[in-house]
Amino acid sequence: MTDTTPTEEHAKTAQQPIDHAAIDDSITSRQEVTGIGAIIRTQPFWVFVAILFIALVMSFVSDAFMTERNMFNITRNMAYFGIMALGMSAVICTAGIDLSVGSLLGLCGINLALVLQAGWGVEVGFIACMLTAAIVGFINGVLIAYVRLAPFVVTLGMLAMARSVAMVVSNNKMIYEFGPDQEIFEWIGGGDVLGVPNVVWVLIIMTLLFLWVWRFTQWGRWVIAIGGNAHAAKLAGIPVERVIVSVYMVCSMCTGIAAFMFIGYTGSATNAMGVTYELNVIAATVIGGANLMGGVVYALGAPIGAALVELIRNSLLLAGIPALWQQFFVGLFLILAVLLEQIRNRGGK
Amino acid sequence: MTDTTPTEEHAKTAQQPIDHAAIDDSITSRQEVTGIGAIIRTQPFWVFVAILFIALVMSFVSDAFMTERNMFNITRNMAYFGIMALGMSAVICTAGIDLSVGSLLGLCGINLALVLQAGWGVEVGFIACMLTAAIVGFINGVLIAYVRLAPFVVTLGMLAMARSVAMVVSNNKMIYEFGPDQEIFEWIGGGDVLGVPNVVWVLIIMTLLFLWVWRFTQWGRWVIAIGGNAHAAKLAGIPVERVIVSVYMVCSMCTGIAAFMFIGYTGSATNAMGVTYELNVIAATVIGGANLMGGVVYALGAPIGAALVELIRNSLLLAGIPALWQQFFVGLFLILAVLLEQIRNRGGK
Amino acid sequence: ESHGGYTFALVPKAMNNPFFDLARDGCYKAQEEIEGVTCEYIGPGEHTELEQIQIVQDLITKGVDGIAVSPSNAPAMAKTLKEAEAAGIPVITWDADLLEDDKGLRAAFVGTNNYDIGVELAKLVQARHPDGGTICLQTGGAAAANHNERLKGARDTLAGEDMGEAPGDMLDGQGGWTEISGCPLITNDDGNVAVQGMTDILAANPDLTAFLSTGAFTQWFDNAYRGAAEPYKDKMASGDLTIVVADTLPMQIAQTKDGLGNGLVGQRPFEMGYLAMQMLKDLKDGGSLQDPTYTGLDVCTNDNIDSCVE
Amino acid sequence: MRPGRVPLDADRIEPAPGTSEAGADREDQTNMSLIELKGITKSFGAIHALNGIDLTIQPGEAVGLMGDNGAGKSTLMKIIAGNFSPTAGKILIEGKPVHMTRPIEARENGIEIVYQDLALCDNLTAAANVFLGREISTGVWPFRKLDYQAMYAKAGELFGELKSETRPRDLVKQMSGGQRQAVAIARTRLSDPKLVLMDEPTAAISVRQVKEVLALIKRLKDTGHAVILVSHRMPDVFDVCDRVAVLRRGTKVADKRITETTPEEVTGLIIGAIEAA
């Protein structure tokens, strides 16, 4: 009946299935509504509610919980992870992942400590630390953005390599002598101002900064756009590759800052520092509302997620629950957090 | 000029951008060509070439390399990872990931050892081991397939939970008494037949089995289809959810088998067994040609990927390169492997 | 084979642990001092059992002249050491030993008796609190055999009775001592986790009598530990609270000097590394070894802290 | 896992002129419709996609289904294909009420569908896609294996019938829009369906391929198969359909014989200029 002539190889029709429901599921609902309404719709808000609830329960369970000292400890402990999670949020917003942050923490710490030990000042140490972070982030970013390798694979490779380099550089020794600026260096990482640990101040400032970045800067807007549809962002003239490289550098440099504060606090550096921290950081980020499919970012999510993870740890111990169970509850809460979001999203439709 | 009436909420047009190049990039070229041509186009083939090349170089560098004992050791060491990677390939083929395999190895090992220690026979131990694996796989699968949580998050949570349960169950003790069947149990895991370690035989049989499964069974076909386009598979009447649950169970049960052999070989079980193995297994799987975007699977990729990882370790040591560098090369080869695939794909177009 | 001398491998549990660094230094010292001995210090980067076994296998394959190993997983290591026996490579264990059944596989053990470390730590606690009280124990990697031995030593001593198979049962009033809920604390050898755990436990239990850690990780992170212990300095000085920790690394000595700890029980890793080489050389030269060879313990209190480690 | 069903013989869809009338005869004889939808309603949470749709289709009839974007056309197709179950309403097939909750059940009732997005697995071959979900196997379990030869042969036959040059062994990823369409359509002919649903089969394909698809629909009609064609293209619908139904915001606003309406009227109905007809 019809006469068919040879067709060309290829053509476009919907090569990818389009499912409204699936799309809706995959990207968290975010609307430009301001005020209470908008806040209540976000994951960080509900995690924050969970935190308040746990804190309330704990204040009855243990007298030690609501003490100033415990609050000091909790906030300090979570702050390192919170700082790293801020950077991770940016990476996850572009639908990427950075598995190398734990190793990088170790590498930054070692390089920083070696520089200080060699007698340099704290500024030089800071520069060395941030430079290490920037280089690692740059390598990750270039391999992902330009060479187009999968972020999971690149950063998994970097996880192994950074740790190995840290071992080689430190010759596997622990370093706990930080040269002339030892005192000021250790104060920066471990001291406090107005009764609040310095690292918490850093976290607060960085969170405010990221709040501003995500809401008011072009870079932030571009990162979110890339997470939503990298192809469209590219076509709109956004330099997608460069932005992605910058995102991985931002993530690494957040880790660099965390490393600087962390070594100052602990007072010693080993290359084993940060082993498996990537999983904690990712868990905190996801609990804080990041979506691994990209396109969603909350500046407040990172500290709130990190706070919940630390709170669980602290509460279980204060409540006298065996330490063996601790990881169980961290895992459980991680799954519950995404479940919550899932339910919330379904209900919202 | 035109008169616009209110439009309905929503409608479909290409909500997702369709980019021929991106699609081509994301899914490895696979054609139903048989014979040499088809084999040469696969990633495992080129990794295999790399293995031969390294082996050739090493046979000049070290006399000890080509000895029977070294070959025996290399093949046995890689076999545990190879078995786990076979299961991981299935998961990655559905565009999923299973981060819980390392923890599961520990949990299976502990449950197995406790059952044996309690005086049960080796068959009962095997059943306990596989049951543990099946249950964990089932939970992962249900949360991913039915509750639709991200595989990364679910299995990350399971990683923490399984390890915690292993600690609790074992009460943090090492177990090295395996009851009446100790001898036969340890022979199964650590012995050899015809000069080839038993675990290598298991790997060979399982690889052949998976070769058959991927090529000739309906289940295998369905798993590949789900990896290519889960939505289309669903519409074609494939019970996608059930298949995904089965895939996670298969992955866990491969880990269960590895645990059974591993404990028999090591002769003792601790709950710390398998810490960070998930990363090695994923690395082996990816080196063996798996694509994290799903839709690609090679049965031979798992053992070949595992072999390369082990070979790197062994070669560095025999060549006298400091062990500190080892992880560096593993990471490097991981990245090179995906780079190779990237280049190969580009060239092929 | 190398220049007529011997190459001996010293295999630690992990290379990223400062404790083993001291053993390495001893090993290199022996290389300098003992004629014809080359020290090859190699082990897993991180604490993984399988990797250590693989490394030993590779050393056997490579054909070193002797192996001194600190097995992470004793039964598993024993199996691999059978290959060394077959290859005629002499083996000694250091720091940690094989299981009783497998002891035929190694010529000798050099190190400390882990059980004794626990005993000494417990004695330090008992000396300060003869009437008992509440205690929290902190341990290292999950199911690490040496830490479990130490826990048992401590528990047996505090209870004054056998508390069962290592790591022993939790104290529940035996000998006047009770372990509080939430303990023992698992640290996975992570200094940060160790400090956080100690901080929380001390905060949650203001009346705690003693805190006993079987590993140096508690005090690795100098500042973090100092920050955590500082608020309790007075209580420690007044004898209301006691913190004792295993090992005598330099920062630990300094902390104890400053009154931020009440006792240390140190091993002598440097000596272990040195002696391991010495013993392998003797073995090769046809000598016989004393088994086990204990390198002894340094027991430090606030009083003898300046002199307890030579 | 269900064993693959061996498809019926191929010659069933040879053009048989006059079958169309035969279908009409049958209808008269039995007075039984091929499929009857009664009051089909579907809501997704707050969204009411369909409100009480009635639709009856006779064997050998082609019905055009038109409507604005989001009017509910695809949703209706998916309900008939067993993909969604309706919130309310009944489906009768040859007079018997059916409850379909999975695509397979619709298929077993003789309903096949070509989805709007084609729904193909790019990483599989054309033949594998045609047989997806109902692979042919030989042997007995556990040695049951996929019968590649049979599937290639059969798929080749189907593509031949469609006058498409698609090769069964080619990967779908590398195919043109027309070839992909051929694969999707070939799937519907594995069994001998009574009703074929086509959801915008001609969007984004070129004039040439549109012609082929329309010719195919005519052949299906000629061989006594019923077809529902969802399309935004007025000429296509007026070319091949016997009736046209129009949805507006989930409600059926018209259902007329093609001969009794005009493109202008249908356009008016779609955009709401004409309330109903």
Add this chain to the structure above:
Amino acid sequence: MRPGRVPLDADRIEPAPGTSEAGADREDQTNMSLIELKGITKSFGAIHALNGIDLTIQPGEAVGLMGDNGAGKSTLMKIIAGNFSPTAGKILIEGKPVHMTRPIEARENGIEIVYQDLALCDNLTAAANVFLGREISTGVWPFRKLDYQAMYAKAGELFGELKSETRPRDLVKQMSGGQRQAVAIARTRLSDPKLVLMDEPTAAISVRQVKEVLALIKRLKDTGHAVILVSHRMPDVFDVCDRVAVLRRGTKVADKRITETTPEEVTGLIIGAIEAA
């Protein structure tokens, strides 16, 4: 990071009857085409998507570009939009040769494009999508911030001009096909482009929305903008275009005034029944 460019005033696209002829006048006066492609060739590895395409467009002219699937239409559009650079060939804009390697450069040369797949970020608002890549900011670095108010206001204005009910603050994810189209088109009007490229803007949208898009193209022409319309829909092209060019396998086989050809001839050209014209 580039600072956002403040768009020109909005009244520039008010309908100005007669501008079309004015455009033709201008052409005669200066004898200079708006854009001239000379021998554009593009290969992707072994695939030759385009072979020596010549195409000239005058201000105020609408050219239909037709061809089979895979003929190279989208590739040609992307080259003009600075998305790909051609393997060989030259592009002259108002007589001056240009080398565009990034979308921004085309934009700076007064070329805007509506992509076949619309290319919107579903997770952003309509306004954010309109201004994507050229956000409006106020203040000085590092306190430079996005000016939400200005962007909402401007986007609302543009939607108003398009007679679309799209709200600037709505997420694109929740929008209908017509609304999405409006967002994509609104983007082209942020600057005052000389040439607007539209790649299948009417595929998969309903009759009603097709009408709107066609009306918009007419208005663009009337205000002196040139348009290239890629489409598979014959009636659309014959409705709004002044000329039609046909591609077959990467080669231009025809380039005729609409008044001098017929849909039948164009169909023949597309499918290859007519060799060239």
